[in-house]
Amino acid sequence: MSKQSKLILDILENSSTYLSAIEIFQKAREVISNISLGTVYRNLKVLVLKNKIRKLSLNGDKDVFANLKNSHDYLVCKNCGKAFDLHIKNIHKVLSKATKKQFIDYNLTVFFICDDCKKKLVK
Amino acid sequence: MSKQSKLILDILENSSTYLSAIEIFQKAREVISNISLGTVYRNLKVLVLKNKIRKLSLNGDKDVFANLKNSHDYLVCKNCGKAFDLHIKNIHKVLSKATKKQFIDYNLTVFFICDDCKKKLVK
DNA sequence: TTAACTGCAAATCTTTTGCACAATC
């Protein structure tokens, strides 16, 4: 594991929210000033495959990445794309049952219209 | 609603699986020979916003689109990206409860390693 | 006539990749 890879994992471990590849790249540059974006992408891919981090496609624009401790369930506004943590009770148990315990990870995105957008849309 | 928009919706309504923008474009060309890819993307975006179709990011490579009747739950191989339909019982009820009935739609992707890949990875 | 929609092509944005060099075992 290179120092670049360690740094990327560390950035995600210490983030309470998901980050895009470019955000990770920018944070990484503060430590290793010449780290390249290609290296960030390469390591993110490896870390996802090793199941050390998760890749999320919340609204499809671009992928974001998160550590395994953070929320797995998101409530996303269909209008503005803002995302909120959601905690679905027992979902782990439900998925274990449905997949006969063979699942590794999951992404759950639930769409709604947030209050701000509801107001705007009424106008 | 333009004939282009109707056609795109029609293609998805009559598909038993999800399709990428380019696949939809190719099918659309068989009917409207000069329809453009830009128009396909523009209309897909509108149809998603109107909640007539769903956008999925199954493995993050590119987005795919599906009608509302098809499966909402997918089992995706983390290694090869192959996707299978999954049917989680009562998920609608669980999400209703968790979001106080304010949800419009959801995407659930569960990751695993398919049998083919398990064999390959053992080698 | 005017507002909404289209085809086309260029632009943008995200992600991947080839290559020469550096780090690590």
Added chain:
DNA sequence: GATTGTGCAAAAGATTTGCAGTTAA
């Protein structure tokens, strides 16, 4: 010394957008 990983820059893919022309209320 061989393998693996890196920085850089170019390439590839997906998606968006500006614009002039069409369509249709």
